[in-house]
Amino acid sequence: xxxxxxxxxxxxxxxxxxxxxxxxxxxxxxxxxxxxxxxxxxxxxxxxxxxxxxxxxxxxxxxxxxxxxxxxxxxxxxxxxxxxxxxxxxxxxxxxxxxxxxxxxxxxxxxxxxxxxxxxxxxxxxxxxxxxxxxxxxxxxxxxxxxxxxxxxxxxxxxxxxxxxxxxxxxxxxxxxxxxxxxxxxxxxxxxxxxxxxxxxxxxxxxxxxxxxxxxxxxxxxxxxxxxxxxxxxxxxxxxxxxxxxxxxxxxxxxxxxxxxxxxxxxxxxxxxxxxxxxxxxxxxxxxxxxxxxxxxxxxxxxxxxxxxxxxxxxxxxxxxxx
Numbered sequence: 001x002x003x004x005x006x007x008x009x010x011x012x013x014x015x016x017x018x019x020x021x022x023x024x025x026x027x028x029x030x031x032x033x034x035x036x037x038x039x040x041x042x043x044x045x046x047x048x049x050x051x052x053x054x055x056x057x058x059x060x061x062x063x064x065x066x067x068x069x070x071x072x073x074x075x076x077x078x079x080x081x082x083x084x085x086x087x088x089x090x091x092x093x094x095x096x097x098x099x100x101x102x103x104x105x106x107x108x109x110x111x112x113x114x115x116x117x118x119x120x121x122x123x124x125x126x127x128x129x130x131x132x133x134x135x136x137x138x139x140x141x142x143x144x145x146x147x148x149x150x151x152x153x154x155x156x157x158x159x160x161x162x163x164x165x166x167x168x169x170x171x172x173x174x175x176x177x178x179x180x181x182x183x184x185x186x187x188x189x190x191x192x193x194x195x196x197x198x199x200x201x202x203x204x205x206x207x208x209x210x211x212x213x214x215x216x217x218x219x220x221x222x223x224x225x226x227x228x229x230x231x232x233x234x235x236x237x238x239x240x241x242x243x244x245x246x247x248x249x250x251x252x253x254x255x256x257x258x259x260x261x262x263x264x265x266x267x268x269x270x271x272x273x274x275x276x277x278x279x280x281x282x283x284x285x286x287x288x289x290x291x292x293x294x295x296x297x298x299x300x301x302x303x304x305x306x307x308x309x310x311x312x313x314x315x316x317x318x319x320x321x322x323x
Contacts, residue, residue: 002047004068005098007090008060013037013051014090016098017044027091032060038067045069050101052076052093053109058117074100077271078107112235119206119232124275126199126225133192137161140169140185143178150174161189203228219321220294221287226279230322233276243323250276252316268312280315287318294318 002025007014010032017026030040037060041049048070051060057073064071074097100106112120140160144151150172157165169186173179207213207228216227240246247253251272254265270277288295294314301310 002044003098003102004041004044004047004049005094005096005101006049006051006060006064007093007097008032008051008054008057009090010055013060014094015040016091016094017041017047018098018102020102022099022102027094029090034063037063041067048072048101050074050097050106052079052097058114061111062114072101072106073109073111075107075109110235110239112232116232116235119228122199122202122206123225123229123232126196126203127275129192129196129199133189133196136185136189136192140182140189143174143182143185146178147174200225206232216322219287219318220291221283221285221318222322223286226283229275229279233273233279234322237323240323243320246323247316247319249273250280250319252277252280252312252319276319277315280318281311283318284311284314288314 001020003018003020005016005018012029012031014029015027016024018024026040030036041047041064045067046069049064049068050072051057051064052074053076061071061073079096079100097106154160154172155164155168157168159165160169166186169182172182174182203225207224210228210231212231213227216222216230217224219227222230234240234246237246240249244253248269249272251270251274252268255267255269257264257266284298288298294317297317298310298314301313305313
């Protein structure tokens with residue numbers, strides 16, 4: 001059996017191959033092309049490889065999986081907790097990964113299939129567009145706030161960026177350079193709206209035929225987008241032993257400090273899947289607006305511990321319902 005540690009970078013990867021006793025049989029850099037990587041590892045097809053879950057890890061993972069019997073994905077945070085080195089080089093990183101794999105001490109990360117990874121890319125692109133859209137709207141508000149006498153003439157609309165509000169924004173004339181700035185921001189906003197609309201179509205394609213999405217839509221607060229996001233981020237629910245493990249994965253559990261027989265609980269850990277955590281925090285408001293039990297639960301906690309603690313606890317309850 002051969003063990004292969006792969007330290008993946010943007011342009012190249014550093015690879016080390018060891019036997020079961022830890023003797024190095026091969027090491028060196030390889031260009032990040034499918035042909036180069038597979039050619040290097042062709043003599044070790046019966047071996048087991050490991051790489052860290054870094055940016056775009058899926059690319060090299062798929063190449064390795066095509067040629068090797070077994071490929072593992074290392075959890076970055078847990079790797080650092082076990083074997084953080086004061087001196088970090090490509091060689092040391094590859095050696096650490098290889099030795100942890102060889103010693104059966106590797107903390108592995110979950111690997112969704114290629115289709116799920118592609119679906120996540122679609123969802124995250126939409127979230128990016130929405131985030132930029134919010135930034136652009138805030139910039140428009142900032143420009144308008146410099147001209148209160150003109151803003152006072154704006155129509156009384158609930159949404160400045162709705163049909164009536166946008167019509168007024170296009171016709172508004174501001175003094176100086178702010179007029180050009182406003183026009184530029186409006187142009188960018190309209191482009192983003194188009195991109196978000198296109199992304200919504202892609203999200204619908206991703207959701208098509210997924211029975212989990214239909215089930216998740218029945219849970220308060222989980223609309224068309226969040227239901228798809230939750231289904232794809234959780235992926236296989238059976239990988240969580242119970243609802244507590246799922247909540248911990250989403251980072252919606254309190255941090256714990258225990259020493260000398262005393263136990264203290266602090267703020268939520270905010271580790272794990274940030275997309276899942278964000279989705280359930282955002283889902284709280286629409287959930288309590290349409291579900292009497294969740295509203296009562298939220299209000300009770302809000303009176304005792306404050307709005308933020310109540311929101312997190314309600315998000316955790318929603319996630320428990322999902323499980």
